[in-house]
Amino acid sequence: MSTQTYRAWATVDTGAIRHNLDVIRRRVGDTRLMAVLKANAYGHGAVPMARLLVQQGVHALGVGDSGEALELREAGISAPILIVGGVIPGEMPRVVAADIEVNLHTVPMAEELNAEAERQGRTVRVHLKVDTGMGRLGMQPFEAVPFLHNLRRLKHLQLVGLCTHFSYPNERNPAFTTRQLETFNLAVEVARRLGYRDLTLHASSSLALFGRSDAYFNMVRTGIALWGHLPGGGAPWLARLKPALSLKTRILFIKEVPEGTPIGYNRTYYTPAPTRIATLPIGYDDGYRTALSNKAEMLVRGVRCPVVGRVSMDYTTLDLGPVPDARVGDEVTLLGGEGKAAITLDEVAGWAQCVPYEFLCGLGRRVVRVYA
Ligand SMILES: Cc1ncc(COP(=O)(O)O)c(C=O)c1O
Structure with missing residues (x-):
């Protein structure tokens, strides 16, 4: 369907995603890849992205919760899916039945999962998450060691992986990451001594991909780099990544206004001169x-125009002063390139005072996803 019928749409450039996958593969060599598809694949659409990435040979898919995992299974995705977040007891029956892998964070969680698997006559593949300094999820190292010693008594759990998550895995603070890595290596050593030899070991997210080759182990979990962005911000093209998502809308309405015209809720903006205001x-x-x-700017006919007045639930107003020939129906670029000009994710996140991830994840349901 032509974008003419859409009020707002996000175009996902699948070629850019394949390119980013290549860039990542060149970095990590034979290391397996888990594509992190949390939050609707960071706004890119979890099911289409899962299909694309599995077809491109990605080994496993990471999701945030059981709802996201089941959405992929129900769409017919049969690749390994790991819930990298937590699973609450009420979710366990469906998770076990759908053959989803689970990160273990606590002993009670392991026991309840084992009991549910026993009820269903199944075995659940689990990864033990060790909290090496992120302070969010996972067992503390002093809990993980006795847990590993006792794990074989939970006969319906099969330990297939050991993992951790870095709190700030880049060059600016290598010492803390190095300590996290050392702690993780100790847990790996304990597991090996206990006879767990074929574990999938994973610690690195996108940031470590570009700064910590000592953290690859035998699988890396990557989200933001697949979508063409560097996790710590900065120019993606420095890492040869290509941003995959662009966000557009179309001018709905234009009015000519004199100087001193209030625009939008709370009258946060008065036109300083006669101009034309577009409603988008x-x-x-x-989102x-x-x-x-x-604060923000958008591109109309390749020229930057300022957002004026307060963004409301369904509409945003733009000063068309810099583009006198703009017409109703013209495309407007909120994120992404148009000719030689571009609005970058870093810029939008800066104006919105959020992290770049947040802007992508926050794209709403009404924004039509178009795959190019
Ligand atoms: C546990 C875990 N692993 C990996 C990732 C992927 O991170 P990134 O998008 O920076 O690659 C995330 C993202 O939030 C995560 O929570």
Whole structure:
């Protein structure tokens, strides 16, 4: 269907994703890849992205919770799926039945999962997550060691992996990451001594991909780099990554206004001179946050125009002063390139005062995803 019928749409360039996958593969060599598809694949669409990446040979898929895991299974994705987050007891029956792998964070969680697997006459593949310094999920090393010693008594759990997550895995603070890595290596050593020899070991997310080759082990979990962005911000092209998602809308309405005209809720903007104001059918329900009000810029006919007035639920207003020939129906680029100009994710996240991930994950349901 032509984009003419859409109020707002995000185009996902699948060629860029294949390219980013190549860039990542060249870095990590034979190391297996887990594509992290949490939060609707960071707004890119979990099911289409899973299909694309599995077809491109990605080994496993990482998701945040059971709902995301089941969505992929129900779409017919048969690749290994790991819930990297936590699983609560009420979710266990469906997780076990759908053959989803689970990260273990606590002893009670392991026991309940084992009991559910026994009820269903199944075995669940589990990964032990060790909290080496992220302070969010996972067993502390002093808990992980006795747990590994006792794990074989939970007969319906099969330990297939050991993992950790870095809190800030880049060059700016190598000492802390090095300590996390040393702690993880100790846990790996304990597991080996206990006879667990074929474990999938994974610690690295996208940031470590570009700074810590000592953290690859035999699998890396990558999210943001697949979508063409560097996790710590900065120019993606420095790592040869190509941003895959662009966000567009279309001018719905234009009005000519004199100097001193108030625009939008709370009258946060008054036109300083006569101008033309465009109303765009995209607002905070679509993920275009109110923090972007009176700060962000968008491209019309390749020229930057300022967002003026407060972003509302369904609409945003733009000063067309820099583009006198703009017309109703013209495309407007909120994120991504247009000719030689571009609005980058870093810029949008800066204006919105959020991390780049947040802007992508926040794209709303009404924004139509188009795959190119
Ligand atoms: C446990 C875990 N692993 C990997 C990732 C992927 O991180 P990134 O998108 O920076 O590659 C995330 C993302 O939040 C995560 O929570």
